[in-house]
Amino acid sequence: MSIPEHVFGQHPGYRVVVCGIHDFDPAADIVVVPGYEDPHLPVPEEYLEALRVAVERGARVVAVCTGVFALAAGGILNGKAATTHWRHTEQLRVMYPGVDVVENRLFVEDGAILTSAGGGAGIDACLHVVQTDFGATVADGVAKDVVFSSVRGADEPQHRDGITPSRDSLRATREWVIENMGSSITVQRMADHSLLSRRTFIRRFARETGMPPMQWVALQRILGARRLLEASDWSVERIAGATGFGTAANFRTIFRREVGVTPTAYRKLHGPTAEGPHPR
Template identity: 80%
Template sequence: MFGQHPGYRVLVCGDHDRASEIRPTHSLSDVAGADIVVVPGYEDPNLPVPEDYLRALRTAVERGARVVAVCTGVFALAASGVLNGRTATTHWRHTERLRLRYPTVDVVENRLFVEDGAILTSAGAGAGIDACLYVVGADFGTAVADGVAKDVVFATARDANEPQYRDALAPTRDSLHATREWAIENLGSALTVQRMADHSLLSRRTFIRRFVRETGMPPMQWVTLQRIISARRLLETSDWTVERIAGTTGFGTAANFRTLFRRELGVTPTAYRRSHAPGGLAVRQGA
């Protein structure tokens, strides 16, 4: 935290003698004090990674730091050995190369980013922004992550399961955009697959198939995710009771909301609010 505003202290660490496009501001030894280590992508993943860099990555993972690898940065993680037995992804052009070179890594294709424990790996540079917004949201809440996305003129972070690419003959990314926007505006109503299919003017079967292609998940799973996101924002920014938030976001009863929220996030709504509400936001009775 910096004053009243959440944030990070960012250090660019590396070997000054070997740096190229990115000029380090601190030495490689400063990685030892980092809570989050971001490994940027680099042009040629075939290049060997210096041993001191690999050692810094291994040490960071061993002491429990979070590590985010963007695009081809995953090859450095794999070379260090910290991905052995873990799940990871990278840009679709490099997934097969990653799989062949590091067979002990479980390579997932066509995902924006993958989280395995404290390690996040992402696809291209755009997906790297999604992954970083995900980290910001986890640390400071979705409202802060939304603000960061707005500051960098980036859309609200996409879900990790969203595919990197789609089949050439698949519908365009925005073919169901209007229906998704309509669903978000009506989260408090009784949304069903059939209602969304009717709104999209498609048959139920065609709608489901197209929806999964465009979002990477079934319609009702996506609806639950949007309800969770909306509830998180309200817990972070309002003094509404849990009962009111449950009704507004479509969870129905407070009991149902608490159960689903804890299942998805591992904490109760009240605990989430306590850790994310700014400035000790006063909460009304019943929250």
């Protein structure tokens, strides 16, 4: 349990309690299920029942790596999307056909259930929870404290083939996009900046980030807007222009669709004077 302890323990908004089957905290707001060595081994019914009760009560559940098998064994993942370490995805699919197994993704969030791949992806998943609870700026700070990059997107792949360029191949172009977020960003402009043909750029970008270029740009714009809402007193109009959304109306529409709340509501929850939730 060292990964969630390390991540959640960096913020005073969380109270981390490590427990076993017999001292399971029934009131926990977030339950983290660690991976275990052999997913074929049966999970004690008492443990499965405790997980089912937590889910029925509305707790969020994070399963790291093979911890997903415990959730599947308890029937918690029936009809839900989930992932695990790439070595175990086929095993998960065979053992639990009712689970919608998503391959080669760092983590998958389906409602209140979040499943992740290996240890590194477990950090991503826990940072995602911090970002959801306290905002992107706080998550960035926790990532720095645990000596990790800012939380990566759920859609990033777990692995790449042997001929895939290194992760840093297009890093300069990605940094350029972030520095020029308020301008008109197109695939062609990114390809020109990287000195690659449009087709080669699209293929290489997808290999490095796990998503098409403009989808990545859209995510960066949302993330940039979240950080400005959290840390600045800029107006919605100014943030819309700075992050490339154009008009305030367009920004409000897209932000609400992607984040689930309006920019104003998000600022009230995660802005400089907001305390945010205090899960345990």
